[in-house]
Amino acid sequence: MDYDEGKENRKLLYLALKKFYGSKRAAELMHENNEKLFGFHELAWAIGKRSISFFCQYFLQDTFTPKPGNVARELAPMHYELWEEAENIFIKDRYDKFAAAEPRGSAKTTILDFAITTWLHAYETSPYTLVCGKVEQDATDFISTSRQAFEENQYIIKAFGKLIDTRNYTVNKLELELANHTKIQAISSTSSIRGKKYKNDRPFCIIADDYQGKSDIITFESREKKYRTWQDDAKYAGDEAVYRDGIKIKMATKFIVLGTILHRDCFMSRILKNKEYKCIVRKAVLVDDVDKLYTTGLWEKFKKIYFSDIYDNSKAAALEFYYQHESEMQYPISWPDKWNCAKLAIDYYTDEIGFKQELQNDASKIGIKSFKSIITQTPEQIEDHTFIKTMLCMDPAGTDNKNKKKEDFYGFVVGSLGDNNFKYVRKGEILKIEFEGYMKHTLKLLTDYKDITHICIEKNTYSGADVVKIKELIALDEVLKLRDFTYVNEMQQKNKDEKINTIVSDVNNGRIIFNSEDVPFQDQIMDFAGQNFTEHDDAPDITAEFANRINDIKVCQRVTSMDRRKLFGR
Known part of the structure; x- marks a missing residue:
């Protein structure tokens, strides 16, 4: 039709x-x-x-x-609910502060940022609106989208006239002034909202959209700073309502906070607990326990196929299984025209923590420390064991530019597998040193632990240049040059959380035993609560590298000859 x-x-x-x-x-x-x-x-x-x-x-x-x-x-119904909340705020004036923790990709920005701002300024309801994005590029994109709506949308132009006077219009990537004498301004979350004015007006509406990033949730201090900065600035950024003869003649500044929950006490989590805000928390998958959903029944079979190595294309095989049982594998979701059950399941299997953060707004198990206990022995007790394999694992320090984390420590582990099948971190260290110190310390460990046969070094930082230098220094050492070493130098591309999770049980249950003198190393392990919620993860990372590698290395025993005549009693 x-x-x-x-x-x-x-x-x-x-x-x-x-x-x-x-x-x-x-x-x-x-x-x-x-x-x-x-x-x-x-x-x-x-x-x-x-x-x-x-x-x-x-x-x-x-x-x-x-x-x-x-x-x-x-x-979906969720979108109509958001429009209803917007009418409660701006038309019915029922409350001044609203927060919505919505799933990533649910159109919360489109509805409660772009559309609301367009409405506010088309009708001159807001003389000045301030929108806070995570980074400046988000702010720039928002202004560009808003300008396009007023310049090109024929439905708006026909009913409201041309709200952008192109004759007197100066392009500003972070501001948009309209012909009806109202202004939209966008800033990044690193800029203060305090003290902003337009023609003596403080903002009528302040919108914080994805105001926090991963760097804002790593430490307690960073989480506290983000929340306190917003709360302190908000006190002075807007206006109180104006009453005359008991009648409200001007609404108070309206605050809208949009985002997802990234941690149990992140900025968004704390806003949702603030009684000043009317709040909505929504999930993409409308079940109480996604872990149970995706690890039982037909979804458990789907997962086994998806991760199986017997298929040329395991993803296609899993999807074929899903289509064969599609009606039985359905579950309720917030926006059926956006998400489907199979795609959401794959997202869960790929990144469980990210799934719970971005789609479920569930931080109940996020940021909880992974390790509950560490078993230690004195150096003398450890060295009294018989070891069948020994390796030196090293993780050179590097800067995590993606997550804006501080430069890490150099991580060192001298680890052994005992004849009792326990693993021993005979020496675990995290050091703040330079390259020369890194080289000297490596040679010292090789000298101190004469049974080291394998040297494992992460390749990401120096791309193998450190291995070349170590070989040169060993060749110049009168003692070390007589020993044979096997080098393992590979790029680390695995998910770090998954890698560290492989040793949680063994550490907690005492299958990996640590040197009692290496307290800073052990403290860093005990502080680990996930890569995105821990300032430094060098110790658990290098421990996992040792624990997983030691099982695979092969040690060739030295062959000694004996007099054949002894076999015959001669």
Whole structure:
């Protein structure tokens, strides 16, 4: 069937009128204003002022209404609920502060950032709106999208006129001034919201959208700073409501905070506990226990196929299994037109922590320390054991630019497998040293532990240059040059959390035993709560490298000859 846009728009307007006036009066208004429905300040304009939902579905229909020529998705109940909350804030003035922890990709930014800002300034409800993004590029993109809506959206231009005066318009990537004398400004989360003004007006609306990043949740101090900065700045960033003769003549500044929960006491988690805010917390997968969902029944079989090594394309095989049992494997999700059950399951299997953060807003098990106990022995007790394999593992320090973490320590482990099948960290160290110190300390450990046969070094930092230097120094040492070493020098590309999780049980249960003198090394292991929630993870990382590698190395025993005549008693 051909799509009749005019007919669909009239239907949408009628339904909005019916909601306010009933079906009879709605039909009369449509008839009375038959030629004055969608033009400048006509009926659609008037209803849009009273209904944010209608404004979005009609004036921003290329974003929110699926039709030929756009890629809009069918909306879910969650989106209508957000529009209702927006009307409670800006039209009914029921509360001034609102927070929504919504799943990543749920269109929260489009609805409560872009669309709300467009509505606020189309109707001059807000003389000045301040939008805070995570980084400056987010702010720049937001202003660009907003400008495009006012410059190119023909539904808005027809009903509101040209709200950008191109004759006097100066392009500013972080600000947008409209012809109706209102202003939209976007800033990054590193900028203060305090003291911002436009023509003597403080912001009427302040929106924080994904205000926190991974670097803001690593330490308690960083989490505390993010929350306290927002709370302190918010006190002075907006205006209180104005009353005259007991009647409110001006609304207070409205605050909207959008994001996902990244930690149990991150900025978003603490805002949601703040009684000043009306809050919504939503999940993508509408079940109580996603761990149970994805590890039992048909989904357990799906997982085994997905990770199996017997298929040329295990993902395709798993999806084929899913399609064969599709009806049985369905579960409720927030936005059916955006997500599907199989894709969400794969996201869970790929990154369980990220899935719970970004899609489930569940931090109940995130940021909890992984290691509960460490078994130690004195150096004398450890060295009294018989070892069948010994290796030196090293992790050179490097800067994590992606997560903006401080430079790590150099990690050293002299580890052995005992004849009792226990593993021993005979020496575990985390040191702040330079390259020359790294070389000297390596030679010292090789000298002190004469049974080391394998040297394992992470390749990510020096790309093998350190291995070359170590070989040169060994060749110059009168004692070390007589020993044979096997070198393992590989790039580390595995998920670090998954790698460290492989030793949690063995450490907690005492299958890996540590040198009692290496307290700083052990403290760093005990502090580990996941890569994104721990400032330094060198000790657990290098311990996992040793524990996993020692099982695979092969040690060739030296062959000694004996006199054949002794076999015959001669």
